[in-house]
Amino acid sequence: MLRLYKKPFSSVSCTSLWITFFVALVGGQVAAETALRTKSRAFAGEGAEVRFLDVMQRINRSHVKELVGAERWRQLQDEFVDNIVSAKTHDDFARALNSMFSKSAISHFMYLTNRHWSYWHLRGDWEPLDDAAKVAHVGLVTEEIQGKWFVRGILENSPAAGRGILIGDELVTVDGNAYAEAESFEGKAYHPVVVQLRRDAQTAYDVTLTPVRENYALAIQQAMIHSVRVVEQGSKKYAYAHVWTLLAPPAVFRRLSLLEDEVDGLLLDFRDGVGGRSEAAMWFLLGEHSPSGSVPRITPWQKPVVILTDSGTRSAKEIVVDAVKRAGRAVLVGMPTPGDVTAVDVARTGAVGVDGFLMLPWFRFPLEGNPIQPDFLVRRRLPYCGGRDPQMELAIDVLESSLVVH
Numbered sequence: 001m002l003r004l005y006k007k008p009f010s011s012v013s014c015t016s017l018w019i020t021f022f023v024a025l026v027g028g029q030v031a032a033e034t035a036l037r038t039k040s041r042a043f044a045g046e047g048a049e050v051r052f053l054d055v056m057q058r059i060n061r062s063h064v065k066e067l068v069g070a071e072r073w074r075q076l077q078d079e080f081v082d083n084i085v086s087a088k089t090h091d092d093f094a095r096a097l098n099s100m101f102s103k104s105a106i107s108h109f110m111y112l113t114n115r116h117w118s119y120w121h122l123r124g125d126w127e128p129l130d131d132a133a134k135v136a137h138v139g140l141v142t143e144e145i146q147g148k149w150f151v152r153g154i155l156e157n158s159p160a161a162g163r164g165i166l167i168g169d170e171l172v173t174v175d176g177n178a179y180a181e182a183e184s185f186e187g188k189a190y191h192p193v194v195v196q197l198r199r200d201a202q203t204a205y206d207v208t209l210t211p212v213r214e215n216y217a218l219a220i221q222q223a224m225i226h227s228v229r230v231v232e233q234g235s236k237k238y239a240y241a242h243v244w245t246l247l248a249p250p251a252v253f254r255r256l257s258l259l260e261d262e263v264d265g266l267l268l269d270f271r272d273g274v275g276g277r278s279e280a281a282m283w284f285l286l287g288e289h290s291p292s293g294s295v296p297r298i299t300p301w302q303k304p305v306v307i308l309t310d311s312g313t314r315s316a317k318e319i320v321v322d323a324v325k326r327a328g329r330a331v332l333v334g335m336p337t338p339g340d341v342t343a344v345d346v347a348r349t350g351a352v353g354v355d356g357f358l359m360l361p362w363f364r365f366p367l368e369g370n371p372i373q374p375d376f377l378v379r380r381r382l383p384y385c386g387g388r389d390p391q392m393e394l395a396i397d398v399l400e401s402s403l404v405v406h
Contacts, residue, residue: 041353043090043113051093052085054352055111062348062360068104076100090355091115106361107340107368108315114355116181117141117216121274123357124217125247126350135182136189136211137219141272142171142181143382149179150382151197153272155219156226156242159209168385170198189213200384220273221248228255230263233396237262242269246276246316250298253284257299265304265399267392271334275315285324305330306395309374314340319365322372332374333395341367 043051059065065073080100087093094113101109112119120135127133139158142149149171154160173196174184185193192210199205212219227242239259241252256266268285280298282288287300307321307330318337324330345362352358376398380391 042355043093043353046353048087048093049085051353051356052081052097055097055356055358058348058352058358059360062345063362064104064106064109064360067106067342067361067364073104076103079103094356105369106342106364107338108342108344108359108361110359111352112357112359114357115183118274119357120182120216121220121245122217122359123351124215125245126357128215128218132354133215134213135216136185136187136213137182137216138185138193138195138209138211139219139223140165140171142179145383148383149181152382153242153244155223157222158219159212160207163207163209165197165207166199166385166387167389168382168387170201170384172196172198172204185211198384199386217245217247220244221251224248224252225255227269228252228259230259231267231396233400236264236400238265238267238396238399239263240267240269242271243281243317244273246278246281246320247274248276250280250284253280253298257284257301260299260301260303263303265306266301267306267308267395267399268330269308269392270313270317270321271308271310271391272312274312275317275340278316278319281316281320282323285320285329286327288323304399306399307332308391308395309334309337309372310380310391311335311338313337313372315342318367318372322367325372325375331376331398332372333376333398334374334378334380334391336371336373336377339367339369339371341365341370 068076077100080096080103083096084093084100087096090113094111097111101111112122114120114123114135117137120133120137123133124135137158139155139160140151141153141155143152144150151165151167151169151171153167154165171179173179175188175193177184189211190213192208195207195209196204197207224242224244227240229240231238231240239256241256243252260266284298284301285305305324307324309321309332313321313334314337318339318341321330321332321337325332342364343362345360349359350357376394378391378394380389
């Protein structure tokens with residue numbers, strides 16, 4: 001077996017030369033086999049070296065070298081290749097690969113495994129008609145904090161919705177086994193499972209849920225539509241929607257438009273999820289259409305707006321919140337955005353084998369690396385918070401005050 005991690009023998013890294021030579025040598029053969037492997041091969045069946053070769057071929061056909069710089073990219077390969085190709089498990093491979101990607105200081109450059117909900121969200125968006133892109137789930141969006149898993153969100157109209165689970169509850173086990181994101185529900189679609197949670201560090205409770213198997217991206221789109229509601233506060237009424245993603249069609253904005261005559265303002269929740277395309281949101285909030293001239297069939301919102309932001313307000317969402325903040329059209333409440341505003345290389349982003357997904361960057365927007373600061377900074381402590389949402393509480397207070405201009 002040819003190895004990809006020979007030690008350097010001169011001032012020019014042998015590792016970089018070996019990768020370049022090896023990729024070029026077998027590039028034609030592997031390219032011809034890539035489509036078949038993408039649909040049929042798992043990491044366990046091919047190992048770290050073959051999977052790394054596949055990933056590197058895609059990267060070499062992308063804009064990564066131009067974005068990172070040729071010399072810097074060679075240095076990163078030299079630094080990380082040993083750990084990457086010697087990985088024994090898929091998780092170790094992904095961890096080592098993402099360590100290399102993160103040091104490039106470019107967003108939208110990552111490798112995901114099918115153990116994680118983010119993998120299924122993106123694969124579902126890229127392959128909406130592929131049955132293999134469906135996953136069993138109960139609608140719990142979770143976050144790992146110091147080795148424990150906590151409920152960060154609950155998808156509306158999902159098996160977990162309305163079952164007494166609160167944001168901040170610790171997710172302990174599924175059918176007696178430690179919670180492990182998508183793995184916990186694999187092979188259990190339409191069969192009841194017992195989920196154990198903790199409301200606090202001592203108080204555990206069980207909930208029986210029946211997972212469904214569906215395209216996770218479509219499930220999130222449906223959750224967005226079902227999240228639209230009217231929040232009453234005293235004599236005031238506010239429309240609310242949780243915009244998990246801007247990759248979805250603009251149905252959520254159409255539904256909000258239908259509520260404008262009966263409410264006093266809008267709470268737009270941009271927390272969590274992913275980015276997408278900004279056109280529909282820009283038209284809805286600012287009446288601005290894209291350079292292509294396309295105008296969504298949505299009535300622009302006229303009443304006061306507060307937008308909730310956090311580390312999940314990324315990419316296209318950041319473009320939107322920056323524009324509305326500059327225009328004085330909305331007040332931002334929550335935490336700073338991450339400054340992850342790089343366009344995705346759609347042509348080369350996609351599934352790697354049956355259990356990996358590679359996201360590649362295309363070009364940087366000016367906002368890349370420049371987090372957007374909220375007008376009102378307020379943290380939300382997740383673990384054992386009992387569903388309390390101080391960011392939402394403050395957002396309602398801001399809407400009630402005279403601080404929102406329109």
